[in-house]
Amino acid sequence: MEPTNHTAVSEFLLLGLTDDPALQPLIFSLFLSMYLVTILGNLLIILVVSSDAHLHTPMYFFLSNLSLTDICVSTTTIPKTLVNIQTHTQSITYTGCLSQLCFVLIFGGLENCLLAVMAYDRYVAICHPLRYMVIMNPRLCVLLVLLCLLVTTVNALLHTLMVLRLSFCTALEIPHFFCELTQVITLSCSDTLINNLLVFWGSILFAGVPVSGIIFSYARIVSSILRIPSVGGRYKAFSTCGSHLSVVSLFYGTGFGVYMSSAVTDSSIKNIVASMMYMVVPQMLNPFIYSLRNREMKGALGRLFTGSPSSL
Numbered sequence: 001m002e003p004t005n006h007t008a009v010s011e012f013l014l015l016g017l018t019d020d021p022a023l024q025p026l027i028f029s030l031f032l033s034m035y036l037v038t039i040l041g042n043l044l045i046i047l048v049v050s051s052d053a054h055l056h057t058p059m060y061f062f063l064s065n066l067s068l069t070d071i072c073v074s075t076t077t078i079p080k081t082l083v084n085i086q087t088h089t090q091s092i093t094y095t096g097c098l099s100q101l102c103f104v105l106i107f108g109g110l111e112n113c114l115l116a117v118m119a120y121d122r123y124v125a126i127c128h129p130l131r132y133m134v135i136m137n138p139r140l141c142v143l144l145v146l147l148c149l150l151v152t153t154v155n156a157l158l159h160t161l162m163v164l165r166l167s168f169c170t171a172l173e174i175p176h177f178f179c180e181l182t183q184v185i186t187l188s189c190s191d192t193l194i195n196n197l198l199v200f201w202g203s204i205l206f207a208g209v210p211v212s213g214i215i216f217s218y219a220r221i222v223s224s225i226l227r228i229p230s231v232g233g234r235y236k237a238f239s240t241c242g243s244h245l246s247v248v249s250l251f252y253g254t255g256f257g258v259y260m261s262s263a264v265t266d267s268s269i270k271n272i273v274a275s276m277m278y279m280v281v282p283q284m285l286n287p288f289i290y291s292l293r294n295r296e297m298k299g300a301l302g303r304l305f306t307g308s309p310s311s312l
Contacts, residue, residue, distance in 0.1 A: 009094045009168050009172065010093065010094055011091045011092060011093050011094060011097075011172070012091070012092050012094065012097045012172045012173070012174050012179065012184075012187075013090045013091055013092075013172060013173045013174065014080075014081075014084060014090050014091075014092055014174050014176060014177060014178065014179070015090060015173055015174065015175045015176070016081065016084065016085070016090065016176075016177045017177060019090075024085050024088075027085060028082060028085045028086065031078055031081055031082055031085075031280075032082055034078070034280055034281075034284050035074055035078040035079070035082070037284050038070060038071065038074045038280070038283050038284040039071055039074065039075075041284065041286075041287030041288065042067035042068070042070045042071045042283070042286070042287055043067075043071070044287060044291075044301075045063065045064065045067040045286075045287050045290060045291070045297075046064045046067050046068060047304070048297065048300045048301055048304055049061070049063060049064040049300075050064065051304060052300040052303060052304065054296060054299070054300060055296065055297070055300055058121050058136040058138075058141045059118070059121055059122070059125070061138075061141050062114060062117055062118045062121060062141070062145070063118070063290060065114055065145050066111065066114045066115070066118070066247075066286065067286065067287065069107050069110050069111050069114060070111070070282075070283035070286055071283075072103070072107040073104070073107040073108060073111065073279065073283055074279075074280065074283050074284075076100055076103040076104050076107060076178075077100065077104065077177070077178040077279055077280075078280065080092060080096070080100065080178065081177045081178065092179065097174075097179040097184065098160055098163060098164070098179070100178055100179045101159070101160060101163065101179045101180070101181055101184060102156045102157065102159075102160040103156070104178065104179070104180070104181075104279075105152070105155065105156035105159055105160075105181065106149075106152050106153050106156040107152075108206075108279075109151070109152035109155055109156065109206045110148055110149055110152045111251070112206050112207065112210045113148035113151065113152060113206070113210060114145070114148060115210060115214065115244075115247065115248055115251060116209070116210035116211075116213040116214055116217075117144050117145070117148065118244050119213060119214040119217040119218065119241075119244065119248070120213065120217055121136055122217065122218075122221060122240065122241040122244055123217035123218075123220055123221055124136055125240060125241075126221050126224050126225065126237050126240065126241070127220055127221065127224045152206070155202055155205070155206065158198065159181060159195075159198060159199070159202065162194060162195050162198055163181075163184060163185065163195065165190070166185070166188040166190045166192065166195070167188065167189050167190045168187050168188055168189060169187060169188070169189045171187065172187060173187075174187070178279070181199060182199060185199070211252065214248055218241075218245070221241060224237070225237045225238055239295075243289055243290045243294045243297075246289045247282070247286055247289055247290070250281075250282045250285060250286075250289070251278075251282045
């Protein structure tokens with residue numbers, strides 16, 4: 001393939017799910033409905049947490065940040081897909097592609113980190129209940145969120161700067177509905193060894209470390225719960241982290257599905273669908289999981305819709 005310097009690259013082509021014109025209205029409706037549900041659901045979570053004094057705790061502070069991150073993840077990818085379908089085009093500018101790539105890495109990494117922080121929060125609440133409010137003080141909670149944002153931003157900027165140094169071939173088609181890092185790297189005609197090493201170590205940092213932290217936290221949680229003598233006490237303790245465990249299972253389960261799909265099949269359509277399950281579906285379902293499985297959240301929603309006063 002004939003290489004072309006990155007300064008001459010004006011745009012990439014996002015091939016999306018399919019180029020069949022008959023299916024475009026269906027895909028547009030699917031993405032639009034999922035996007036609206038994601039935005040409205042997560043905005044509702046943020047509104048409930050901020051307006052109800054019962055939910056002004058570290059767990060719900062992290063939950064509201066997770067909801068904001070879910071909104072950002074969806075807004076980074078879906079609107080461009082909707083615009084391309086509506087305008088019957090597949091193009092995205094070089095600058096737009098790298099910007100989308102960067103923000104996907106920031107918010108995707110931030111979601112990983114927040115899930116690990118929320119697991120640590122549940123560990124402290126169950127294993128050290130008497131010291132919970134002392135350990136998880138407001139200052140520490142804010143610092144943990146800012147640290148997560150700083151680390152993910154540095155990682156995303158590093159990946160983006162390393163992509164900037166690449167030269168690209170004349171074939172600039174991305175078999176995806178958004179600019180995904182590994183797909184962009186495969187289009188390059190340059191030596192991508194450094195980029196691939198960076199992707200490898202970045203995956204370990206933003207997947208392996210959070211997963212290890214979550215596993216450690218829940219191992220300690222289960223150990224503490226099993227030492228509770230009464231069945232009712234065990235159920236009450238476990239119910240406080242049931243929603244988070246469901247979200248973690250959904251997020252990393254779909255992520256594992258994406259990895260396995262790309263490893264065992266060369267079908268671009270199957271890979272795109274798997275990635276959509278990872279980048280769109282968890283963000284849409286998170287509000288439902290927390291509102292349906294969490295008694296405090298259901299109570300706060302009821303007070304919000306009925307106009308009942310909230311007091312500690």
